[in-house]
Amino acid sequence: GGNRGLWSLRIPLEHLGARVFPDMFSLAQAHKAFNPEGGIANAQLEARFDMTIKAFMDLAEAAKHYPLVKKAWFEFLGEQPEPMTARAE
Template identity: 65%
Template structure:
């Protein structure tokens, strides 16, 4: 699937795993390829680019953000949206990924706020890492990120990729490519049609409550 009409959109894509040969890194590379095929501009990174020591408020006060967190903050600010392909550790978020999110959240203006996000996962299990994505939504949405509702979890990922790094199953390939293309459409609408951005209400279909909802209706 290719809809080359997103040339002005910039995406940060990275894996939430530090492991060499990570299945999630393979999924991140595939996502970057699909975004490029649809006309998007991609910065493909890895968690190792953004690795940071455990968050310590004393270190922050003395030295500010460490280099890895600064790198993630800068990349977020350069992009219109971001995509994370994250493994599931003990049914939750990998510690290294959560840690750098915590670091970056300390920066002002806070760079996750109002930035669109797509979550992906890959795992040898039948669950596909999906429980980890539900846990990852919590801090990102708390920080104001507009997390796309259709997450993609690739089960039995150790046997899902073909020799070219694509998905061997046609049904999965179409669903994966459609999810990314639809996400790109939403990001484009948010940028070029401000009324869409102001009316954002987390896909609940309800009128926003100004006291609790992160919605600009001005």
């Protein structure tokens, strides 16, 4: 149900104009997925998780230092910044 939950939450947030990170990561059977050291036991999943976090941090850093990326984000989604979406500018 994790992926379905992610999609179910993503759709209304995007419709409301929230900026939602494009990549999603869910960990099936998370209660069994960790090794004794606290890392993800599956090396491929751990690498994907690390890449997702790095990409998110890069996007957050860009949004902080390059505020016009917020306007570009709406235009990327096919919307034109209007009073409704101006709150993100």
